[in-house]
Amino acid sequence: MVRKASVEEIINHWILAGSCILLIITGYGFLFKIEQIYALFGSNITMKIVHNWAGVVFTVSLFATLFNYLHEALAYDANDWAWIKMGGGYLSKKHTVAPPMGKFNTGQKFYYLVILLAGIAISASGFSIWLVQDNRSLTLASHLTHNLAFVLFVMAVPVHAYLGTLANPGTLRIMIYGTVPLEFAKKKYPKWMKEIGKM
């Protein structure tokens, strides 16, 4: 077995995911004024409190991910371009051979950057809505940004959930046990395996 994800990374991921889901559910409640969702949380005020503090948790957790993923997400080479050109192998029923990938493939790296940027946007705009008084245009801009970022998130998260489960059998265990079989790792992450001397 190869350790792919540390225990801290796993815990942080689920904190991030959990707070994100909570934020999305309450977010829909706000956006579409859905009384049933409000009722789930007791009152309007308590739902806002939950959303606010889930946002705090989300923000801290997002910040923690920097230590786990940012370095990798900023490293690209010719293999990444090749990966893009073949659509990562997701666009064909045929069995495909991906170019050698590092610890995370191109798609995953791009996905992280999107989440990071959207996350910063949604977090900053969220705090602005919560805390800024007396700045009408800033408040409006914050709401629009928050909303746009929300649209991005509600699209990105299901994609991530799909790709991390049904679309890629054998990957879900990474976020549960943190380990993958050696052969699996050599196939998926040859560059990284070489780097860490396991290949």
Add this chain to the structure above:
Amino acid sequence: MTNHWIDIRNADVILVMGSNPASNHPISMKWIMKAQERGGKLIVVDPRFTQTAAKANLYAPMRSGTDIAFLGGMIKYILENNLYFKEYVVKYTNAPFLINADFKGPGDLGGLFSGYDDKARKYDKKTWSFQMDENGVPKKDPTLQDPHCVHQLLKKHYSRYTIDKVSNITGTPKEKLLEVYKLYASTGKPNRVGTELYAMGWTQHTIGTQNIRAMSIIQLLLGNVGMAGGGINALRGESNVQGSTDHGLLFNTLTGYLPTPTGTIADLKSYIETYTPKTKDPKSVNWWSNRGKYITSYLKAIYGHAAQKENDFGYSWLPKLDEGMNASWLMLFDQMLKEKFEGFFAWGQNPACSGANSNKTRSALAKLKWMVNVNLFDNETGSFWRGPGMNPRDIQTEVFLLPAASSVEKEGSISNSGRWAQWRYKAIAPIGQSKPDSAIMNELYFRVKKLYQKEGGKFPAPILNLTWDYGEKGPDGKVKEVNIHSVAKEINGYYLEDVYDKTATPPKLLGKKGDLCATFVQLQSDGTTSCGNWIYSQSYTQKEGKIINMMARRGKNDPTGLGMYPEWSWAWPVNRRIIYNRASVDPQGKPWDSKRAVIKWDPVKEDPVSKKPGTWVGDVPDGPAPPMATEKGKYPFIMLASGVGAIFGPGLVDGPFPEHYEALECPLEENLMSKQRINPTIKLFGEKEDAYFSCNVQYPFVATTYRVSEHWQTGVMTRHEPWQLELQPQMFVEMSEELAKEKGIKNGEKVIVKSGRGQVWAIAVVTNRFKPFKIAGSTVHQVGIPWHFGWQYPEDGSGGDSANLLTPTIGDANTMIPESKAFMVNVVKA
């Protein structure tokens, strides 16, 4: 007011000059606008485009202090164009009266009237007299042609007020003058009526009383006095100042405008003799001929049983003035500064901010041994010793604060400008230790009385003999709690014995012993009636055994439809809503204006008193006598000895006709009207604190003071009210854009306004509502400041201080009211 608030809606033209009702009497605008709804026109004449001007049909700008020039031009216009109401003028005014041939006016005497003593600064009024016929009745020329008749003298006097000269003095463009004159003079027709609304803008000048006289002349010429929608109407500046002057708070009157006696008038007989006006004309009612009844009844009220015929009804106990003594406000503080007072009660006032020349006033307070400040809050007066520029170490004054209850924490009446005395109720109990004024007076009186009883003193009788049974007494003899209804009843008056009308056969019983008086008509001079204030007799009375507080009535009937509401509260005198209303009908008793009939003679209807046919319907008539043209008929102006309206008014100290003089501090070296620059009879104060500067480069701008809706008087109550302070937080000065540009001042910037007596910071409000005046070819700027602020509150000093730090120590020639409306200042960046 001769008329009342609601009556304003009956006017065809409303002239607002010397006041700003939209800002300072907002509720009255309701009635002004109702008049406009009916097609009436509002004219505003003011140095500044005010909130009232914003609603006016016609606005004319005018330099502060030039009202007589403006109005003089109007008088000339009315006379020249024959726009006066001829029959009214001939029959109801002294226009046809002939004047002493030696009388001369300012046109002949370089700005003075005949009889001036320039050392004493006084007039000998000998020549200001009427020529009498062999019966002792003034000679008249009903054709108004005799060169000595008032009408011709009036014409001659105002012929000097040409449109060019008036425009040069006032700064009002000629076309605007003519527009105003034309519109206002249109009310000279019998079926058109105009009213005038004035306030401090007219009274607070050295020629203040003459300002009002000028308008009175115009109203008499146009036949507007006594008419619905007419009259001459003062907008009183405080809810109960009418009540306070009615009840004799000023030094020169007792209650009901009875004169305060001087020490040289040794007994009651002399008092009555001196102060009772006489007439030989049988058609003149001369109501003041009843003076004796009122003074005697007053003495019986205040001294009760102790006042008997044998001791002249206690006349010797009445406080008296020294001959020629002037104890007006300005004099008081002048004398206080000269250490003539040990103690001072600042009772419901804030002299440190309200009187002219605040620096002088504040210095004067420092000379006292003690001061009692009776007020809702501490203020600049009570705390004068820690104010700006004061060193508490050097001040020996002991200050006491007696917290007073506000008007909603006690019961009583308030008399409005329209003479309506309306009863008010207690909404909540006084908070903390505050007490109603009556309770404080009660305590003071009792303790002073006890001291006199115990220790004797210089003159105990006036204190010991005062009636003071306005409530249940405790074992120590002190009234436990003042019953304000008892006081109201004392004011109304009682029959002390069974009182009969001895002229009737058999003698008719007017009132039973112990009952409340029905009306002042039944007051007696033989001590059988008491009455605290004759003009309020009937206000708390008894009808068929039932006691009625007339002031508490709230009936909404309005039989004439003119808004008089005769059953709502009670107006003095005897519930007459429009005074001089006998002038609203022709000599036959038919209304000049049938659509707005105030009273009307009905020859058929039975009179409720005489039980004979023929009586007045409508308002309470000015005396029940039948119409003037009938045998027993009377002239309409019953309070004047001659019975007719005074166009020629010899009663004032500074002239029988108003003449334009400049303010003490003015922008001109000379008066453009005559050689006499200022009012020749005003009392000049000569100390260094009283310095004044006229036509001086140090103080080149005309200044005036005014009020705003959001604050009240010196702001003691309203500055403590956060909602009001939010609306108007700071002292400000309004100035024209031209002046601001000249001085490099920006809107909203802090500036200093200074005069020869002091200075104050203010926020600059730069606006086109002030425009520079063209006075005799030069540009004269004017600025305006409110007088609501004081250093004591807000405590951080952010509000500013009083406008009166700038005003001069000078008062009107007749009333001594300070000239706060026209003086000279400079404005500089802070």
Add this chain to the structure above:
Amino acid sequence: MWLRHRGEIMSAITENRKALLISPELCIGCRGCQTACKNWNQLPGQKTKNYGTMQNPPDLTPSAFNIIRYNEVPSDTNAVRWLFVSRRCMHCGDAGCMKICPAPGAIYRTKDGAVAYDKDKCIGCKLCVAGCPFDVPRYDAQGKISKCHLCFDRIADGLSPACAKTCPTGAIRFGDRDALIDTAKKAGYAKVYGEADLTGLGTLYAFKDAPKIYGMNENPAIPESIIFWNTVLKPLAVIGLGGVVAGALLHYVTIGPHKDADEEVKKHE
């Protein structure tokens, strides 16, 4: 959800809709209305400065639900024309604040047509600030919406709003909306501001001249960003999610899970 909003808008045009008629020509700028409102709603006074005008506070605040604007504009007959214009919530028929508010029951329409609010339900998100064409809603210290609510508690008791009751000249009048429009037209005002705008405003103005002279927007409309929000962003949040989920399902069913090259090799072995 949009249908529900339309319902709230439609219901505003009822026969019993009450309104205020503001007539600046009758206003004398005495500001009894500002004080009466604070009195009734027990709002605190705030510290202000004189900025060179009578107008204070300079604009609406959480504790000033209405203010008088003092406008000096040019005049043909005098040096200046001085207008006193009351500024307050317009109680719009198509209320931008209500439309955009995410919190159920926080902003609602009373049966008289007023746009009122329940601070207990307000979540302090300040979207209503952005949604108002007139920049009316403000926030109190707790972050809750604070604005004129047409004294709905007084109206429920058969009284008129505090400002209308206090106004001495009838510059603020309260009554049936139709009757007020009628009154204004009979008094000679050819057009009544707010008669039709935004499905009819609950605060009408009788203007003698063009609205902009009185400092009012000629064509008030809910801000474009809010329209964009409502018509584009909101649907996208649904379409986006739905589309992606559907897309994923479609992908799984058609293309299926990701297959590496040697799995095929394994198969063939």
